[in-house]
Amino acid sequence: MSKWIEVVELNKIPVLGSRLIKTRDTDIAVFRGSDDQVYAIRDACPHKGGPLSQGIMHGSTVTCPLHNWKIDLSSGNALAPDHGCSNVFAVKVEGGRVFLQL
Amino acid sequence: MHKENLVLIGNGMAGVRTLEELLKLAPDHYNITVFGEEPYGNYNRIMLSPVLASEKTIEQIMLNGEQWYIDNGITLHKGKKVEQINRARREVIATDGTVAHYDRLIIATGSVPFMLPLPGADKAGVIGFRDIKDVDTMLATASQYQHAVVIGGGLLGLEAANGLMKQGMNVTVVHLLDTLMERQLDKPAAAMLQKSLAERGMTFLMEHSTAEILGQERVTAVRFKNGTEIPADLVVMAVGIKPNTELGKSAGLYCERGIVVSDTMQTITDPKIYAIGECVQHRGIAYGLVAPLFEQAKVAANHLAKHGIARYVGTVTSTKLKVTGIELFSAGDFTGNDQTEDIVFKDAASGTYKKIVLQDNQVKGAVLYGDTVDGSWYFQLMKDGTDVSAFRDTLLFGQHHLGDSGHNPDTRVASLPDNAEICGCNGVCKGDIVKAITEKKLFTLDEVRAHTKASASCGSCTGLVESLLAHTVGGDYSATPKTKPLCKCTDYTHDDIRHGIIQHNLKTMPAVREHFEWKTPDGCPSCRNALNYYLLCAYPTEYVDDAQSRYINERAHGNIQKDGSYSVVPRMFGGMCTSDQLRAIADVADKYQVPTMKVTGGQRIDMFGIKKEQLPAMWKDLSAAGFVSGHAYGKAMRTVKTCVGSEWCRFGTQDSTGLGVKLEELTWGSWMPHKFKLAVSGCPRNCAEATIKDIGVVCVDSGYELHIGGNGGIKVRVTDLLCKVATEEEVLEYTGAFCQFYREDAHYLERTAPWIERVGLEKVKTAILSDAANRKALYERFLISQQPAQIDPWKARADGAEAAEFTPIMIEA
Ligand SMILES: Cc1cc2nc3c(=O)[nH]c(=O)nc-3n(C[C@H](O)[C@H](O)[C@H](O)COP(=O)(O)OP(=O)(O)OC[C@H]3O[C@@H](n4cnc5c(N)ncnc54)[C@H](O)[C@@H]3O)c2cc1C
Ligand code: HEM
Ligand code: SF4
Ligand code: SF4
Ligand code: FES
Numbered sequence: 001m002s003k004w005i006e007v008v009e010l011n012k013i014p015v016l017g018s019r020l021i022k023t024r025d026t027d028i029a030v031f032r033g034s035d036d037q038v039y040a041i042r043d044a045c046p047h048k049g050g051p052l053s054q055g056i057m058h059g060s061t062v063t064c065p066l067h068n069w070k071i072d073l074s075s076g077n078a079l080a081p082d083h084g085c086s087n088v089f090a091v092k093v094e095g096g097r098v099f100l101q102l
Numbered sequence: 103m104h105k106e107n108l109v110l111i112g113n114g115m116a117g118v119r120t121l122e123e124l125l126k127l128a129p130d131h132y133n134i135t136v137f138g139e140e141p142y143g144n145y146n147r148i149m150l151s152p153v154l155a156s157e158k159t160i161e162q163i164m165l166n167g168e169q170w171y172i173d174n175g176i177t178l179h180k181g182k183k184v185e186q187i188n189r190a191r192r193e194v195i196a197t198d199g200t201v202a203h204y205d206r207l208i209i210a211t212g213s214v215p216f217m218l219p220l221p222g223a224d225k226a227g228v229i230g231f232r233d234i235k236d237v238d239t240m241l242a243t244a245s246q247y248q249h250a251v252v253i254g255g256g257l258l259g260l261e262a263a264n265g266l267m268k269q270g271m272n273v274t275v276v277h278l279l280d281t282l283m284e285r286q287l288d289k290p291a292a293a294m295l296q297k298s299l300a301e302r303g304m305t306f307l308m309e310h311s312t313a314e315i316l317g318q319e320r321v322t323a324v325r326f327k328n329g330t331e332i333p334a335d336l337v338v339m340a341v342g343i344k345p346n347t348e349l350g351k352s353a354g355l356y357c358e359r360g361i362v363v364s365d366t367m368q369t370i371t372d373p374k375i376y377a378i379g380e381c382v383q384h385r386g387i388a389y390g391l392v393a394p395l396f397e398q399a400k401v402a403a404n405h406l407a408k409h410g411i412a413r414y415v416g417t418v419t420s421t422k423l424k425v426t427g428i429e430l431f432s433a434g435d436f437t438g439n440d441q442t443e444d445i446v447f448k449d450a451a452s453g454t455y456k457k458i459v460l461q462d463n464q465v466k467g468a469v470l471y472g473d474t475v476d477g478s479w480y481f482q483l484m485k486d487g488t489d490v491s492a493f494r495d496t497l498l499f500g501q502h503h504l505g506d507s508g509h510n511p512d513t514r515v516a517s518l519p520d521n522a523e524i525c526g527c528n529g530v531c532k533g534d535i536v537k538a539i540t541e542k543k544l545f546t547l548d549e550v551r552a553h554t555k556a557s558a559s560c561g562s563c564t565g566l567v568e569s570l571l572a573h574t575v576g577g578d579y580s581a582t583p584k585t586k587p588l589c590k591c592t593d594y595t596h597d598d599i600r601h602g603i604i605q606h607n608l609k610t611m612p613a614v615r616e617h618f619e620w621k622t623p624d625g626c627p628s629c630r631n632a633l634n635y636y637l638l639c640a641y642p643t644e645y646v647d648d649a650q651s652r653y654i655n656e657r658a659h660g661n662i663q664k665d666g667s668y669s670v671v672p673r674m675f676g677g678m679c680t681s682d683q684l685r686a687i688a689d690v691a692d693k694y695q696v697p698t699m700k701v702t703g704g705q706r707i708d709m710f711g712i713k714k715e716q717l718p719a720m721w722k723d724l725s726a727a728g729f730v731s732g733h734a735y736g737k738a739m740r741t742v743k744t745c746v747g748s749e750w751c752r753f754g755t756q757d758s759t760g761l762g763v764k765l766e767e768l769t770w771g772s773w774m775p776h777k778f779k780l781a782v783s784g785c786p787r788n789c790a791e792a793t794i795k796d797i798g799v800v801c802v803d804s805g806y807e808l809h810i811g812g813n814g815g816i817k818v819r820v821t822d823l824l825c826k827v828a829t830e831e832e833v834l835e836y837t838g839a840f841c842q843f844y845r846e847d848a849h850y851l852e853r854t855a856p857w858i859e860r861v862g863l864e865k866v867k868t869a870i871l872s873d874a875a876n877r878k879a880l881y882e883r884f885l886i887s888q889q890p891a892q893i894d895p896w897k898a899r900a901d902g903a904e905a906a907e908f909t910p911i912m913i914e915a
Pocket of ligand 2: 661669670671702703704705706708732733734740741794813814815816
């Protein structure tokens with residue numbers, strides 16, 4: 001199975017904001033909620049591939065900057081009335097550090 | 103529970119509407135499989151005309167994308183044509199061999215364009231107008247060739263001709279008879295229509311019958327029975343449609359013109375098979391418009407859901423032409439006979455024609471041209487068989503004639519009864535719409551569309567729906583719902599919140615949210631951005647801007663483009679520049695390999711296609727050359743556009759460029775409720791187009807006229823004159839005061855034009871003109887707020903601020 005990789009310190013992610021992680025294959029946006037819950041999602045909107053890392057986060061949702069689709073960060077699903085889904089990645093926080101499962 | 107299998111053949115408007123209705127009634131009853139010959143999801147066929155005219159895109163007319171099928175557990179076989187139905191084994195078989203078993207089957211294969219069997223009709227470039235493929239062909243042809251011939255001057259032919267003309271082709275419409283749209287229009291209306299289309303550049307050959315299509319592989323000309331010829335690179339046949347019964351016939355279902363169905367939409371041959379849409383014939387009629395098909399869809403869905411109570415008894419139809427700028431409505435019997443009387447109104451000068459046909463004091467038909475607002479009312483009177491003797495005299499003036507001088511649709515829709523049909527395509531009445539607006543607190547056209555489907559099909563009732571919306575939520579309606587809350591997170595309005603921020607000394611977003619009982623913990627993108635602005639405006643020196651409550655353009659200080667790259671627009675004060683500055687920009691462009699540069703309408707230079715990571719370095723170089731951010735990305739002061747002015751222009755009365763530079767130096771960097779633009783023209787010739795700007799200064803010999811509240815864009819609004827002043831110092835003071843009053847009073851995302859229309863010019867004049875002390879205080883507050891605002895955000899970031907925003911984390915995995 002794939003392994004956990006440390007990517008960033010929790011406090012380097014702005015609250016209700018994101019950091020962009022570039023891996024060899026894909027770009028991943030890591031978000032931090034106001035409750036310090038962390039989410040990781042592929043940095044591409046299911047609509048037209050907009051960079052979700054650049055959107056505004058609220059609750060556990062991000063609004064895509066290109067056409068305002070709202071994406072649920074825990075499932076990757078677009079909220080009604082839109083339909084679509086982006087990959088989400090397993091993510092955990094230990095000792096103030098954020099790990100991604102890749 | 104064992105689910106039955108439902109198969110739909112034909113992924114078009116009628117078929118998929120049936121599925122939508124069915125899913126509402128019985129979401130889990132069937133395993134659904136759909137076969138569609140076209141390689142797409144389900145789209146709004148009637149909007150192909152606006153697509154051809156470049157008024158809409160294919161994307162905008164998609165009704166259900168592929169995700170919809172997935173979400174509803176529907177198997178979609180797109181691009182697969184069904185070639186056989188085996189009724190004994192209850193199977194359908196597609197050309198590629200795919201087989202699906204059914205317990206219930208829906209045939210919705212639509213119709214095919216009727217192609218005249220002329221010699222040469224099989225040449226390349228001869229097509230019908232039916233689907234996306236046809237539109238693609240037309241668009242591709244228009245980009246290469248010049249001459250289009252449309253055969254058939256009916257609804258479809260004229261929409262095709264209009265679209266092709268919009269694409270730049272020379273279009274000739276060939277029609278067999280001497281009047282256009284003879285099935286929908288009488289002669290006078292048809293003549294007015296022809297005249298106005300001819301004025302737009304369409305050519306007509308009336309009473310011409312096509313004999314032959316000439317050319318080698320590809321069409322080059324069309325010859326008529328009278329021997330004449332015209333050149334043609336594209337021939338669109340729009341002479342009618344033919345119900346697509348091929349499959350039904352081969353399956354042994356009884357067909358006449360269409361597949362014959364009963365009042366339950368079941369084929370009369372096989373009750374397991376439903377047929378719906380343009381391929382069917384019901385009580386002798388095969389329909390060619392969507393309104394009847396949507397009614398049929400409801401009935402079929404009702405039976406498929408095993409409710410078993412609906413019957414389809416036919417539909418009375420009305421027609422509108424979807425050519426932008428031409429208003430046309432027709433319904434019922436508009437020619438009349440010796441039993442009927444006509445009431446006619448014609449004003450050729452204003453391009454208005456109305457004819458109503460009455461029999462025994464009931465409306466039997468109507469044709470309207472130029473002014474169609476009352477179409478739905480006449481249509482309603484006709485369907486209800488209302489006795490009109492009481493208001494016969496004023497019938498032609500519409501429902502709301504008394505004391506209404508203009509063509510004001512707002513007041514007219516208000517007087518419609520609740521059962522008046524507003525959206526003919528989807529059969530939605532005024533009452534339904536008003537109810538949805540008030541109960542569900544709808545405020546936008548899109549919301550009304552989503553909830554009621556009104557105006558969601560052909561769109562020609564959009565104006566009526568908007569008027570209803572304006573009227574229902576607007577200020578002067580008895581059933582007005584509560585004033586509009588800032589967003590869904592709170593019940594309070596923009597004004598409540600702005601006042602509350604000052605009155606209760608609320609200085610942070612959480613404080614505001616708590617005071618005003620927010621329903622969400624962090625707000626949403628609408629209120630976060632608004633609150634951030636309101637707090638910044640109220641406490642300019644204290645409030646710490648929250649980057650996460652700004653739209654990405656403002657957070658990254660550049661405009662995000664459709665590919666996720668950014669644009670960079672350095673400020674060029676008053677549009678003035680030096681050769682050194684241009685050289686510096688050129689150097690930066692070379693160094694960062696900028697793919698595209700453009701001179702903007704705001705008189706500065708836009709560099710596109712910049713990667714986010716490059717932004718700080720690029721800004722650093724620009725900053726070193728003396729440039730600051732142009733704020734082309736923000737709800738902020740954008741630019742001051744200037745004309746040449748007295749320094750060089752022989753008409754110039756004042757130094758418009760110099761004043762423009764001073765104004766931009768005063769106002770740059772200011773965050774505003776929305777974007778904000780200025781212009782200065784050196785004389786009333788107004789080369790800087792100052793009268794469509796938020797503030798426009800027009801210089802005259804004796805001083806400066808200050809104009810406010812103008813707007814270009816979708817809805818142009820010319821400025822109102824605020825006042826005239828004598829000196830440049832006064833221009834600066836009044837401008838600063840106006841900016842501040844707008845900043846403090848308008849709602850977030852409200853531009854000056856709608857703001858002034860909402861609050862009234864008088865209020866602005868009072869604040870700025872009547873009370874010199876107040877003006878000076880406003881100006882003073884503006885200057886204070888400008889101190890932090892004029893710290894260049896680019897330089898700050900080039901020097902390391904917000905570095906995380908611009909630095910991705912690289913992982914070797
Ligand atoms: C340009 C244009 C403008 C129009 N404007 C208006 C308007 O303003 N107002 C109005 O009311 N109406 C308008 N109409 C008419 C309206 O579009 C039709 O009435 C409506 O689309 C018919 O719906 P339908 O489902 O019966 O057929 P369609 O929407 O044509 O759907 C039938 C589908 O079945 C598919 N199909 C056929 N045979 C097979 C098979 N064997 N296997 C698999 N799939 C098959 C076809 O490819 C097609 O996608 C317009 C039509 C056009 C072309
Ligand atoms: C729906 C409304 C509008 C939208 C969505 C819109 C969008 C934009 C965008 C995205 C840019 C920046 C391009 C870039 O640098 O990346 C821009 C610039 C510009 N727009 Fe608009 N615009 C709208 C209305 C208007 C109106 C009403 C006018 C004029 C009356 C206008 C005139 C300009 C000008 C002059 C510029 C260049 C400004 C500069 O130099 O900074 N726009 N617009
Ligand atoms: S507005 Fe007047 S002064 Fe300015 S360039 Fe035009 S003509 Fe000259
Ligand atoms: S008019 Fe404005 S919004 Fe439209 S394409 Fe041009 S820049 Fe974009
Ligand atoms: S790309 Fe995300 S909403 Fe369009």
